[in-house]
Amino acid sequence: MASSQREAENSPARLGPLKREESWQRLGEDKFDLVVIGGGVVGAGTALDAATRGLRVALVEARDLASGTSSRSSKLFHGGLRYLEQLEFGLVREALRERELMLTTIAPHLVKPVSFLYPLTHRVWERPYTAAGLLMYDTMGGARSVPGQKHLSRAGALRMVPALKRSALIGGIRYYDAQADDARHTMTVARTAAHYGAVVRTSTQVVGFLREADRISGVRVRDVEDGRETEIHASAVVNCTGVWTDELQRLSGGRGRFRVRASKGVHIVVPRDRIVSESGMILRTEKSVLFVIPWRNHWIVGTTDTDWNLDLAHPAATKHDIDYLLEHVNTVLATPLTHDDIEGVYAGLRPLLAGESEETSKLSREHAVARVAPGLVAIAGGKYTTYRVMAADAVDAAAVDLPGRPQSSITDKVPLLGADGYHALVNQADHLAGEHGLHPYRVRHLLDRYGSMVHEVLALGEGRPELLKPLEHAPDYLGVEVVYAASHEGALHLEDVLARRTRISIEYAHRGVDCAAQVATLVGEVLGWSKDEEKREVEVYKARVDAERESQSQPSDEAADALRSAAPEARSGIIEPVS
Known part of the structure; x- marks a missing residue:
């Protein structure tokens, strides 16, 4: 028992107090191939990609893992149905391939299929037009793990979603995407990187860049909990800070190759019984789309899309944002939602690549990666679903500054912690529940949060x-x-x-x-x-x-x-x- 306890304490993926102190020592003493700045999903993914290529990597985050954009998304792994209409077929294909990988190989314990009803409102042309788009959506990128589209009459759609006004639709089409708890997923990616040897440390803020001649050779960091500072030496640094990309670029003393704009997205959370439905919904708005997403005992309704130029750490939702969401969802609901129905509200910032248009909804959701200075790579843009592709591109871009030629990315074959053995444990949930005196429903809930790491939790x-x-x-x-x-x-x-x-x-x-x-x-x-x-x-x-x-x-x-x-x-x- 004592040896197994010691083994658990020394587990590389255990991000506890002892590991935190050990990591601080390693940051100051080791020489790394790569330092990744930012503990969102792209930063965590970059650390995992680099570690599984055999590189020595450190990940530092000023606040907490997923404390920015990566905990405040719509919590979907999706191709982006509306991007088909914008003819961004490559972006959709790439995202759907990633959705399939998550569902089957990388994170089946965390990423689950979720259905959406698309209410039809125009006769004759809308059903075949939407069906053609969904046919592509159902087959692009090797999608196989979710059911295909299903067409419904108005009566059939109302049976599936009794909450809808009869006048709000003439029929409907149900299709599937996937969802995950974004913050837990990001944290699990980071822990998986640690499992493969990455040094992962939060509350560790980059306060300066190190230079040798004309190149970046590492970073100076500060422990924001106790004020200690140290230098981390590395062959290359990757800026994965999302909406903070420009701030980090300024700190490095150089000019960036692209500019990042912050777009605020607000979501509200309401109890499940306020909208009687067997499925989520996707609704058209004058600017974009509005999702009604099943979330355990709740619905998430979102999102807005407005420019934000204020505090990047704590974007704030306004009454206007919340009224906008209520107004738009209430156009289709027989029993309107009110402010009193709202249990939770959250606001996040999308890091969009600034383009010609001033409208944030039209800024690119594709990502950009650039070697902005010798030894410094920046990556921004993109969407949560394609984090793994972004991470691989970032490490590839840093390769020119690394000693030797790094191996190719293999993260499409690397399950996250908790994935291995998950399906067998689902079948054994009743037995596991009896062993610990828990209800089987409770154990299944734990399995969908921790996968096969549930044993560590229950221990x-x-x-x-x-x-x-x-x-x-x-x-x-x-x-x-x-x-x-x-x-x-x-x-x-x-x-x-x-x-x-x-x-x-x-x-x-x-x-x-x-x-x-x-x-x-x-x-x-x-x-x-x-x-x-x-x-x-x-x-x-x-x-x-x-x-x-x-x-x-x-x-x-x-x-x-x-x-x-x-x-x-x-x-x-x-x-x-x-x-």
Whole structure:
């Protein structure tokens, strides 16, 4: 038992307190082939791609894994149906290939099929036109793992989605895409990179670049938790910071090859019983599309698409954003949604490549990668679904600065942690449930969050049966999940657990406030917090929620941003870039 416990403590993929200190030492002492800046899905994917090619790689993130755009998406792995209409066939084909890989090989435990109804509103031409597009969508990129389109009469569509007004459609077509918890998926990509040897460290902010003659030779980083600084030496640096790309480029002292624009996307979360439906929906709007996405016991409704030039770390939703979503979804619902129905709201920023058009909805969703200086590569744009392709392109671009010729990318063959053995465990869920005194439904829920790592999670409850009980005010989650977030998944603050390792902050009307004290106590046990530190974490989290709620009643971006950005940071040591 003692040796297996030691082995678990030393597991490369265990991002706990001991690993954090060891990683700091390695950052300062080792020479790396590649330093990746940014812990979103592209940064995590780049670290995984590089590590599985046999490169020595370090990933540093100023805040938390997926703390920016990668935890605030529509949570879909999709080809982008509307891009077919824009004739971007290559982009759609590439994304659908990635969707298929996720469902079958890379992350079957995290990525699941999800159905959408497309309501038809025009007679004669719309059904064949949409059917032709969906026929391509169903077959491009080797898609095989989701059912094909199904055509429905108005009566059939209303049976599938009774929540719709009869006048809102003349018929419908159901098609399938896939979805995932974006924050958990990104974190799992990062842990998989660590499993293959990458040094992964959060709360580690790049504050400067190192140079040898005319080339970038590494970065200077600061631990935002305690203020320590060190230098990381590397053959190449990859800037994967999304909407912060331009800020990092300025810090490096050079000019970029492309400009990144931030587009704000807002989503609202409502209880499942507010929209009676067996399927999600995709609705046309005057600018783009609106999704109604099934999310466990909830629906996610989104998204908006507006320019954002304010605080990049904490984009704020306004009353106008929320009214826009309610107004558009209510055009088709027999029983309208109201502000009182909303349990959660979140706003994220898409890093779009700036082009000729000033409209963010028309900026490119393709990605760009460039060697912006000797030893420095930047990558931006793209969409969550194609993160793996972006990561491979970034490492390829850095190859010119690496000693020797790196191997080709193999991440299309590398399952994420938890994927191996997942399907067998699903079949054994009843037995596993009986072994731990849990309901089989609960075990299946855990399997869809952790896959075959569920054994590590449940092992934390051995001798502590209270940890196998649901949280008092967030019963979808068990105490062991909170402990595991801090001991294995790199959570360093209460916010990391409530907003990203779990999704309590958007799934409950109290937004995590009611269970904050209980969660802080469990996290504090792992991270060694004093009672004062626990209290501070709770206070900071509550201030965040209060600021978000207040900002969501404001009429403008400027008013909402002023309120949201005034809330205290969990990571108070963050240094804001100088414009």
